[in-house]
Amino acid sequence: MKTAGGSDAAKRAAGERAAEAVEDGFVVGLGTGSTTAYAIEALGRAVADGLEIRGIPTSFQSRRLALEVGIELTTLDAVETVDLAIDGADQVVDAPDADGHGALIKGGGAAHAREKLVDTAADRFVVVADPSKLAPTLERSVPVEVLPDAHTVIADRVRDLGSEPTLRAAEGKDGPVVTDNGNLVLDCAFGSIEDPDTLATHLSRLPGVVEHGLFVGLADATYVGTADGVDVREY
Structure with missing residues (x-):
């Protein structure tokens, strides 16, 4: 998959690492964007190997990809809980001493309303990103x-x-x-x-x-793909 902005290898590393956190029987929120797509593809491979999960897509794009890779889909009103949501970000505050540490801007794909609904409903919300998305303060539109x-x-x-x-x-x-x-x-x-x-x-x-598209105090962790692997920020 060729994507614009950031490193494809870093995006893949972050997405695949997040997919590893999904356990058998989980209901998973499937975010939107190029980095999350790598997580959905990894989950599809795990499903082919026997993992049983249900996904809740946040956009037409994530729904289509999930169906292509064989993930069973459901909706928020059909489940009791969302165990884990995996989603990307346009920008993430990476400043441990700042009040907004872990705050996000999302919505580059115009799916932020559904993303926030699913991400907020999840027991755990993991952000996947490459280093280009990190910033000391939010400054994108x-x-x-x-x-x-x-x-x-x-x-x-x-x-x-x-x-x-x-x-x-x-x-x-x-x-x-x-x-x-x-x-x-x-x-x-x-x-x-x-x-x-x-x-x-x-x-x-x-x-x-x-x-x-401001997501403040919602993320539980950010998985940042790098040339050397994945750095995990827990909040």
Whole structure:
């Protein structure tokens, strides 16, 4: 699998290491993105060798890949618990002395609403990443999924919070990106986010916001693939 950004070998190492944490009988949240895809493929190989699991995909892409590799799928409302969620990130705070250590920005694939739903429901949420995703503070644009009728109002409210929002445009067709939920995405540039928890609270309170891409206090660990193996950050 050829992927953009980061090292393919590092992504593969992180994804395959996370897949090793899945035990027989687990219900597994299947995240979205190139690094998580390596975990799903590894789980497919384990299923072929006899591992029995059920997966809950967070996007059309992860659902399609899971079906291709033979993972039985289910839904949140059909299970009592999610044992483990494996998901990627666009950026991860890697600063042990910072309040936001382990905070994430997600949503580059516009699947962050479903990802947050599944990741929050899991007993353990593991992030898979390569070193290019680590940063001392979050500084990437924050994806905000909004109801279509609310996008101009939300854009104004986000400007009041100090951001310049951009409606995400689709590639290969005219018009904006439409999420799997039928909504639009505003990419909101705040610069360096020193207090992600407070910003997350402000964004969540805006009527018309379906979900934002700040994941604060949700991850239990990050598996960082490197040239020498996998470094594990526990939170």
